[in-house]
Amino acid sequence: MRTGLFASFPLRSARVHEVSGPGSCAFAAIAAASAGGMVLWVREAWCPETVTPAGLAPFFDPDRLLLALTDNQTGSLAVAEEALRAGVIACVVIEISQPLGLREGRRLQLAAKAGHAAGLCITPEGMGSNAAESRWHAAPVFDPASGDSTLMRWEIKKNKTGTYGAWHVRWSSETHRLHVVSPVGERPGLAGAAG
Amino acid sequence: MRARPVDGPFALTLTQNNTNRIYCLNRQAEQAGLSRGMSFADARAYCPGLITHPARPDLDARFLVVLRRWAARYCPSVGAEGMDGLTLDVTGATHLWGGEEAMLDDMRARAERAGLSLLVACSHSRGAAWALAHYGQEGGGLETLPVAALRLEGTMITSLERLGLRTIADLEATARAPLARRFGPQLLTRLDQAFGRAPEALAPEGDPPHYGVRLSFPDPIGLTGDVMNALERLLKPLCTKLKAQETGARCLVLTFRRVDQESQDVPLRLAAPMRDPERLLRLFERGVGEVEAGFGIDQMRLEATLVEPLPAEQLSTAQTRPGEDRLSDLITRIGTRIGLENIQRFLPSDSHIPERSFMTVPAAFNGTPSAPGSGWRRGQLRPLRLFPPVPILGTGSQPPNQFRWRRMAFRTFRAMGPERIAPEWWQDDENWRSGVRDYWKVDTREGQRLWLFYTPQNPGWFVQGEFA
Missing domain, CATH: 3.40.1170.60 (MutS, DNA mismatch repair protein, domain I)
Known part of the structure; x- marks a missing residue:
């Protein structure tokens, strides 16, 4: 039995999860990387922000990514449901812009269960649905030590099958692994490094 | 005309x-x-x-195809002759029309009714028929025709006429060896073909296969189940035909004609060529569900409007294909909802401009990349998220110590840079009118690591991306 973050982190497949906060995009990329297989990223076409393949490359091969551009949230949810149910996509990332109801959340759960795929909704703060298996908050953390990837604080705020907790994590692009690190202030020898 | x-x-x-x-x-x-x-x-x-x-030579060619189909009423093997002619091999077919002359008269009459003037002739060889059709006169034989009737090049005709060989009879009477030495083998081949001494094959062209099937009902139908059953019956012959031609359908149109003469189309665009009736049937489900049956449907027509080659494949025990098939099925299903071009994948592109360092292309029209991970440049640190540049307050060529972005205050802790990227002058991009950009990777004390740039030619600071 794994404990700590890794008891709940490679997100349970056949379930839909939620993430919010400023680091949610990186969270989604790491979740997709650890899910393996094809990744479908659903977002609404009007949104000018886009993930870049060069930015995704440290996490997973951008060729594994399919991008679906929809007209509105209803379209996004329909596409996500279809993709989750199909069972060929390992991880479906859905960018949510409006609050999710219980019904939509439940439908996504059922679809994920049927297709044995993991779903991840990137939601604005407080717009999640109660049907989510787990809800995370991801935020970048200031780290005086330099690194290629951002130090992040991941907090699990809702978990249907495990405990809550908060961890400082960092993605290592060399080993393609997620490392749990101790919080910045508690690290030895840091006082001299800050500046 | x-x-x-x-x-x-x-x-x-x-x-x-x-x-x-x-x-x-x-x-x-x-x-x-x-x-x-x-x-x-x-x-x-x-x-x-x-x-x-x-x-309009392209329209002429299309009309010739129409004529070729029409001419197939006289005999089965019809081939095109150059840009403006048809050759018919009527051997064994003339008696059906009451002899050669009667057949030619019939052709002329029908063409005249259609407003066409035809030059037709019938002879024992293809060369002779061509000569008589183009140069023949009433009652004249092949021998009296000019040498041009032998389908020769212009220069050869001129030099033959200079030698005094004006008609085919002249040419026939001349010794063959000097002619062959002087003009090459083509002249004698053409001469022999005209007299039937050398064979000349006719290349009849088949009609391009037509991928359309239809079904009429004695009584109108309206239930979804009935329609799907009928569609299954339509798909089977269509897929058999696709299989025989080693092609797969890429676009299909299902047309319903209702009792009140209204018709409705259900288009289906597929992510990959396909000819499996069961999978096609499942993909049609969504479209058929949206059809308004009204007082009933009395005819259904299914046509594959776009087909692509799909060679037969070796069956193997290793399950390599199913995943790919299911993925393209999924793309098709999603594509019927949001449009096939809205499902995209990234392709690398050779540019230093961050927005243009990759292309998003429709996944359905660009098969899976050959080598996974190929072409993606590593090494340069690039942001995970890219957005249209947002101006921030800042002066000077060094990153500002403090700035506000998205209503949040940031303090710069560390800045790495500058990385200068010059606009591509060969491409006119409005966003790059402000000149070269100095990109900085800025670690803020708030945790976020942002991608800022400074435009020295039009001083100003912008945020364009966020690292992960």
Whole structure:
């Protein structure tokens, strides 16, 4: 039995999860990387922000990514449901812009269960649905030590099958692994490094 | 021409090698002294009343295909002869029309009714028929025709005429060896073909396969289950035909005709060519569900409007394909909802401009990349998220110590840079009008690591991306 973050982190497949906060995009990329297989990223076409393949490359091969551009949230949810149910996509990332109801959340759960795929909704703060298996908050953390990837604080705020907790994590692009690190202030020898 | 008959001289002109030449002309124009291949300026000088129109060889070719299908009523093997002719192998078919002459008369009569003037001739060999059709006169045999009737090149005809060999009979009477030495084997081959001493094959062209099936019902139907059953019956012969031709459908249109003469189309665009009736049936489910049956549907028509080659594949025990098939099925299903071009994948592109360092292309029209991970440049640190540049307050070429972005205050802790990227002058991009950009990777004390740039030529600071 794994404990700590890794008891709940490679997100349970056949379930839909939620993430919010400023680091949610990186969270989604790491979740997709650890899910393996094809990744479908659903977002609404009007949104000018886009993930870049060069930015995704440290996490997973951008060729594994399919991008679906929809007209509105209803379209996004329909596409996500279809993709989750199909069972060929390992991880479906859905960018949510409006609050999710219980019904939509439940439908996504059922679809994920049927297709044995993991779903991840990137939601604005407080717009999640109660049907989510787990809800995370991801935020970048200031780290005086330099690194290629951002130090992040991941907090699990809702978990249907495990405990809550908060961890400082960092993605290592060399080993393609997620490392749990101790919080910045508690690290030895840091006082001299800050500046 | 058929729709708007012209009384006077009329010609079609075509621009070839920078000259406007006469491509085709009618009888009155011929009587006025014009000929095919004459330059248009000369023709106008000869015949000031000439009415002309630009020629459309592509439409001519299409019309020839129509004529070829029509000519198949006389005999089964019909081939095209150059740009403007047809060759029919009527061996064994003439008695059905009451002899050769009767058949030719029938052809002429029917063509005349359609507004066409035909030059037809029937002879024992293909060469002779061509010669008689193009140069034949009433009661004249093959021998009296000019050498041009042998389908020779222009220069050869000229030199033969200079030698005094004007008719085919002259040529026939000349010794063969010197002719072959002087003009090469082609002349004698053509001569032999005209007299039937050398064989000449005809290449009959088959019609391109037509991928359409339809089903009419004695009584109108309206239930979804009935429609799906009928669709299954339509799909089976269509897929059999696709399989026989080793092709797969890429676009299908299912047309419902209702009792009240209304018709509705259900288009289906597929992410990959396909000919499996069961999978197609499942993919049609969504479209069929949206059809308004009204008082009932009495005819269904299914046509594959776009087909692509899909060679037969070796069955193997290793399950390599199913995942790919299911993925393209999924893309099709999603594509029916949001449009096939809205499902995209990234392709690398050779550019330093961050927005153009990758392309998003529709996944359905660009198969899976050959080598996974190929072409993606590593090494340069690039942001995970990219957005349109947002201006921030800042002066000077060093990153500002403090700035506000998205209503949040940030303090710079560390800045890495600058990385100068110059606009691509060969591509006019509005966003890059402000000149070169110095990109900085800025670690803020708030945790976020942002991608800022400074434009030295139009001083200003912008945020364009966020690292992960």
